[in-house]
Amino acid sequence: MLKDFTPEEIKSVLGITFAVAVRMLGLFLLLPVLSPYLKTLEGSSPQLIGLAIGIYGLAQAFLQIPFGYLSDKYGRKPIIIFGMLTYILGSLMGGLATNIWSMIVARFIQGFGAVSSAMIALAADLTREEVRTRAFAHIGASIGMVFALSITLAPVLAGYMGVPFLFFLTAFLSTLAVFYLAFFIPEPKVHAQEREIKPSLKNFTLLITDKNQIMLNFSIGVLHAFLVAIFTVIPYELVYNYHFPKPKHWEIYLPAVFLSLMVMVPSTIAAEKKGKFKEVFLLGILSIFLGFLAYYFMRNFLGSVLLVFFFFIGFHLLEPIVPSLLTKLTHRDLRGLSLGFFNTNQFFGAFLGGLWGGFVLKHGIHYFLLLAFAMCALWYLLAYTWFNTLQSEGKLGKSGL
Incomplete structure (x- = not known):
């Protein structure tokens, strides 16, 4: 699928795909197993379990626009790296949570790093228009693969290693993604003084x-x-x-x-x-x-x-x-x-x-x-x-x- 891409585009698309896949892995891996696990936490109730599951998406929905705007103003990579770091922090907190309220906070912090828009914008900035749809298809395919693997592996991993392990696994993979984004993917060449439309x-x-x-x-x-x-x-x-x-x-x-x-x-x-x-x-x-x-x-x-x-x-x-x-x-x-x-x-x-x-x-x-x-x-x-x-x-x- 990456035929006709330049080496720089391949490197960028693979790195962004990995970062997007890691974030989706954290969502999909937990979907089949999170609800029963939350029931075991201190202070849990059906309403709080629903809040703990849903607050991730709620935070994502409200913060996509601010993060997208900030990526236009201050650059893609700084905003993406900041968002990924908050996601790592939330994942670690989720793995360590012992009661429902600490899990709710952890899930909110996971969702706070709402960098999907900045990641897609970065992929668009670093690919030519004639190959851009295939770049998005590559990212979309990775999400499909992550979904398929997650619904297959999540019950097995949770059964053998426990649900906290899934939080720690996504934190580790996200750390690798941050390292790759920071050192191997360039910031787009469009600078503030070259903008036609100011933020x-x-x-x-x-x-x-x-x-x-x-x-x-x-x-x-x-x-x-x-x-x-x-x-x-x-x-x-x-x-x-x-x-x-x-x-x-x-x-x-x-x-x-x-x-x-x-x-x-x-x-x-x-x-x-x-x-x-x-x-x-x-x-x-x-x-x-x-x-x-x-x-x-x-x-x-x-x-x-x-x-x-x-x-x-x-x-x-x-x-x-x-x-x-x-x-x-x-x-x-x-x-x-x-x-x-x-x-x-x-x-x-x-x-x-x-x-x-x-x-x-x-x-x-x-x-x-x-x-x-x-x-x-x-x-x-x-x-x-x-x-x-x-x-x-x-x-x-x-x-x-």
Whole structure:
């Protein structure tokens, strides 16, 4: 996937991919095992367990914009390294926590290092436009691999080594990532005196009212709302309605992730080299729609498996090209702030997806499917119209759409 990259781009993409993967590893490794572990901590209650799990995402959502803005103003690497150091501190505190409140503080500090936007902006700064989508695809593939490995290995590692070991492991790997970022990845060459747009609070209004930013923020929010809602509802359905034991769920997820990654590579190349952004984007939405449609008509174990498979295909068609489009359509001096808004919507979408999934579990699966159909239809219509507008304005070139 790194063919046509320069040696400097390869070094940068691999380092940023490793740093992103480590952060996601800390999230995904804990997801399957954290809730039962928190129940054993002093002072725990269902409400505080939920707070301890959710406060990480809440901190991420609120702090993506400030960290993105600061990376525009003071440079990518200093902000990323500061955020990674707070993540390391939070991980160490999580491993040492003996009561629920200390764990809540630890999880907040983990989430405080909200540097996803700065990392994506750094990747965009250090890669040429003609290979940038593939760089994001490489990062997206690493997240898919981390997810697949995490749901497979987390119960085993937690069973043999304990949940605190997972916190310490991510702290150690994050330290390696900080070392690599600090000494082997360059700071982008754009300096303050070369900026066309100076960091200013006025830039917030500029981005909030930008139609491209709005469309891509909406897209990433819906995509991650679907992700969290599906993984709230489907595991429950598999266990309690289809009597498929939870330790065997990886037998569905792992093949689905690998198949979707195999689809992602050629689709990303088609989007980037042949200008098929519109086709790949719309195909991703259609794939997710087909997953829900299969589950609607089948309402059985196979239907739930097809939903997971079609969703992952759609997810990995969209995940690399949505941020790539954002960086293409956003001025380079606003990338950090722009990606801050973008990632805020991603985490807020995930939060809403969790609420939606919980509502569905209580009130019935039809609320899941009807809203999913409506959202897919709205999303497809908006995306189709938006791409036609970009085509008429020549924003991505004639071949791009």
